[in-house]
Amino acid sequence: MRLKLGLLITAALAWGLGSAQAQTPKKGGELVYAITAETPNYDCAGSETFATLHFASPFYSTLLQFDLSKFPAVKGDLAKSWTVAPDLMTYTFKLNEGVKFHDGTPFTSADIKATYDRMRNPPQGVISPRKATFADIDTIDTPDANTVIFKMKAVNASMLEHFASPWNCVYSAKDIAADPNAPRTKINGTGPFIFVEHVKGSHVSGKRNPDYFRKGLPYLDSFKGVFTLQAAAMLNALQGGQVMAEFRGVSPAERDRLKAALGDKLRVEESSWTLNLLVAFNTEKKPFDDVRVRKALLMAIDRWGGSQGLSKISTLRSVGGVIRPGSPSATAEADLVKLPGFSKDIKKSREEAKKLLKEAGQENLKFVLWNRNLAMPYTPGGVFLVDQWRQIGVEVEHKQSDTAPYLAALNAGNYDVAIDFSNLFMDDSTLALAKYLSRDRSPQNLSRSIDRELDKLYDDHIRERDPAKRKALVQAFEKRLFEQGYQEPLLWWHRIVLTHKTVMGWKMSPSHNLGQDLAEVWLNQ
């Protein structure tokens, strides 16, 4: 009996040791992965596209970063530790020591100051889409080389998360002083990998930074990000083993094809996605200036039924309000179904929609739905909407166009109804709600609506420190927005990431913009 027990314990220990060993990261190797878009320049802080982050993240560090094991918690990157004043008006960061830029320049607090100054007060010719995000910063003090203090003009309850934004790549103060636009064309970060080459239209490559400040990292010797702009080429490359991963996301059909082809060699990770498609009405154009028409069109959409069908053929899946469903600030389903356009009783909802159209004198409504000519998920989303509106007698022409004429039409207000999208990197209401502010405050608001009540609710919520009260303000904002029907999410996307099982250490998150620095990725081969 004792012998058996002893054998069992020994076996268990051996198994435990074995599996622990299997999970012990191995050093070396080159990760080759697909990037499905190519960045126009290298400036993360001046960019909005994932193409820049998937390209540049391995070369840069940020002050903080999201802890993907405990998302949405944040952890230090260049910051070793930090304190936040109880009134949320001062943020003090202690920085890691001995950090060097790839060109050998020592990293100090002056680099943080220069980076954030460039974003909040961009010099002439520098593009900063994050200027508004950091507008609440009053001063940035650097009492010593390893301390940086941000003092605020006003409370911004999401500020700490904004310091963890992947877009805030830290640049060298020396580089920025020499040329404020240097980060657009030159890569000099403190990240885990050193830039090797960017062959236009082909690939980007990097090699291990031997002086990386997070000791023992990165595990990989090098990486190569290959631009595969067509989904078919990317899938073939994954199947043929030319690339080992694609970190943005694929459609269910693409997942199924690869699963059938690669079987156990493929790892499939899925998550809800911080992206949605939304319907925007041109509120300056008749009859969409009439709230009854907008509401009627929104009420005709069977989101719950649509999510069942669309999730099988596209990346569209979850029904939700302005915040990603399932995240802490999101509106619960029980409350959501009470809002216009979210009822589960679609028959009743469509009857009401027809009544509203009749009241507005729009029983024979015809219009053009503008959409981008991107297959996934814009085309299925557009086709779905056309069908939904047909069911209340509305005739819709689905016009898909290249991005340039699409944006030109929408920004100039030359459209009736459009499919737009919201692209966030975290579940933060400050970010999510900004899109729906009045047009004179938010160029992202393509519905061109002006609604001061929404603006006030947003301002109140951003200064609110009590999470419960803040959430209530978000819901009040959402209710007002949907009652007015300027814009409304259609469905939220679902993220599916495919990697070969040899790729280890990469962490899935709800945003394709997070966790792309490859510092902890290793190859089990």
Next chain:
Amino acid sequence: MLRYTIRRVLLTIPTLLGVAVLVFFMLRIVPGDVIEVKLRADGGNVSQEVVDAERKRFGLDKPLVNQFADWMVGMAKLDFGTSMWTERPVIEEISLRLQLSLQVAIMATLIAVFIAIPLGTTAALFRDTWLDYAVRIITIGGLSIPSFWFGMLIMLSLLALFNWLPPITFTPIYVDPIANLTQLIWPALAVGYRYCAVVARMIRSSLLEVLNEDYIRTARAKGVFEKLVVSRHALRNALLPAITVIGLEFTFLIGGLVVTEQVFNLNGIGQLFVQSVSRNDFMLIQGMVMLIAAFYVFVNLAIDLLYAVFDPRIRYS
């Protein structure tokens, strides 16, 4: 001959100028510009002031005539401008891809010519026999199957049969010839098949026509060996129309392999063309259109000059 060549070279100037005027003004008819795409396509929250400042930086705020004049002055100095998307010289963007596109075009032409001449000749010489029928089936197949589809079949077959695919990134032939050819032979085959079918059918019909000519009958009556009749008298004349087709197909391959390049993930001119059009990157589109127009003009000139080599009766004076 020299005077003719000089006159033809000089005539390219008004031709290219016409192309320049057309491409410049037609591009501006399409609404939207690259700045909007760059700053707002991914949901960018940038103000109109920033967009306007960027437009100014690229000279898009100037009157069209001034923009055209700036471009023309630059072209005269062989400065094709800067890509509005990458902000790098247009010439740099194009030259990087031209190497690959040119090599695929040359390889496809070689494949096509080396297969098409024997195929077309065999079909003509053995007209209405099983050999002719076989060649006709092969060539009709080549004409009917789009190159990109054939390319997809090649890729999927390689995957299914060998679980292998060619390298995904381009290696210049002078760096590693094996890696280079391993990557480019497949797209060259995919487009070479269609190209070969066009040329083979042209040679067959042209050779059939020539074989009925009086001078062929005369040659045979004089007792010239049949091989010489075909190769020296018939084929040489039958190749004239084929040369035109080969030249035009070659030029098409430089910028026309859009979908094939996408299937093989090739970093070529066709792919760059599509990207720059979808972004409204005017300078890059203009640069590429001018490059392809120049290719067409000079390849046509070369074809005309080759006519004189193949047919001594033709003299340009």
